[in-house]
Amino acid sequence: MHVLRWGRSSYETDADLAAERAGVEALGGSWSLVEDRIRPPVGLDRADVLVVNSKVRVTDTVLAGFGGRCVLTTTSGHDHVDVDEAHRRGVTVGRSPRARRDAVVEHAVGAMIGLMRAQPVFAAAARDGRWARPELPRIAPRGLSGATVVVVGLGVIGQHMTRALHAFGAQVRGVDPAIEGAWALDDALAGADAITLHCALTPTSRGLMDAPRLAALGAHAVVVNTARGECLDLDAAVDAVAHGRLRGVASDVFPVEPYPQLAAQAAVPGVWLSPHSAGFTHGLGSRVAAEVVASVAEWIATGTVPAKVA
Numbered sequence: 113m114h115v116l117r118w119g120r121s122s123y124e125t126d127a128d129l130a131a132e133r134a135g136v137e138a139l140g141g142s143w144s145l146v147e148d149r150i151r152p153p154v155g156l157d158r159a160d161v162l163v164v165n166s167k168v169r170v171t172d173t174v175l176a177g178f179g180g181r182c183v184l185t186t187t188s189g190h191d192h193v194d195v196d197e198a199h200r201r202g203v204t205v206g207r208s209p210r211a212r213r214d215a216v217v218e219h220a221v222g223a224m225i226g227l228m229r230a231q232p233v234f235a236a237a238a239r240d241g242r243w244a245r246p247e248l249p250r251i252a253p254r255g256l257s258g259a260t261v262v263v264v265g266l267g268v269i270g271q272h273m274t275r276a277l278h279a280f281g282a283q284v285r286g287v288d289p290a291i292e293g294a295w296a297l298d299d300a301l302a303g304a305d306a307i308t309l310h311c312a313l314t315p316t317s318r319g320l321m322d323a324p325r326l327a328a329l330g331a332h333a334v335v336v337n338t339a340r341g342e343c344l345d346l347d348a349a350v351d352a353v354a355h356g357r358l359r360g361v362a363s364d365v366f367p368v369e370p371y372p373q374l375a376a377q378a379a380v381p382g383v384w385l386s387p388h389s390a391g392f393t394h395g396l397g398s399r400v401a402a403e404v405v406a407s408v409a410e411w412i413a414t415g416t417v418p419a420k421v422a
Contacts, residue, residue: 113142115143124400135404141408156178183205191314209267210403212269215390215392223362227336232360232382263310302328305334309335331357337361361384363386
């Protein structure tokens with residue numbers, strides 16, 4: 113069993129990669145690293161498991177030259193992998209959502225609370241030297257307890273988000289077409305106080321929260337996106353916040369990264385933008401290494417992986 117690691121992320125230290133290698137070798141396998149992300153690596157045809165990050169594109173050409181039956185991405189998303197072609201060739205695709213799960217949920221909950229409690233508005237008033245306490249009845253900050261929150265995507269991260277929201281006393285409406293009994297999105301949005309996106313980018317989720325769906329929300333509602341930039345029409349959301357049709361929007365992901373409209377849109381009170389950082393907390397590299405090794409162990413033992421892409 114040979115594991116070929118193609119590409120490393122900036123947060124991954126030599127010690128992290130050494131731990132991944134040691135974990136694979138402890139399973140009786142071998143491990144090698146190729147850092148050139150552009151050209152398909154030498155030895156691709158002899159690899160049993162291919163491990164990539166989001167900067168590596170696993171195309172039909174790459175899959176044609178791959179000798180194994182398992183591709184693992186070190187990320188939660190998988191839009192850099194041609195999943196349909198992989199499945200056509202009998203290749204299993206797996207993700208690594210647990211490494212970032214807690215960090216993403218913390219970020220999304222923090223952004224949601226901040227927006228619902230109108231913290232950007234109060235921060236802007238403070239920067240202007242205005243004591244905004246007399247404006248509290250008009251601004252009407254809201255809490256999570258008793259709020260109706262729509263969680264779009266009920267995978268590893270979405271399920272954990274649901275548990276966190278329940279701990280705050282929120283009423284959760286889960287949306288996921290793959291789960292029987294889940295809410296339909298348009299039904300779930302009716303009367304919602306907050307929406308948080310945790311879905312993969314697929315043809316059906318691209319443009320999911322578009323201008324018409326944003327317009328269906330109340331002016332008190334907030335939208336949080338830590339999924340993929342293309343799942344939310346950010347221009348429409350920012351415009352809605354600027355004109356009082358939404359309380360706030362927080363986005364950690366963008367259709368183009370780095371995002372050229374960052375400064376202009378972040379200047380709108382009620383708009384919180386961050387540089388695709390939700391999943392990054394101290395020790396991420398070691399958590400990714402551990403999840404990769406756990407996925408390889410499951411592959412060896414059972415021929416499947418814990419976070420398989422359907």
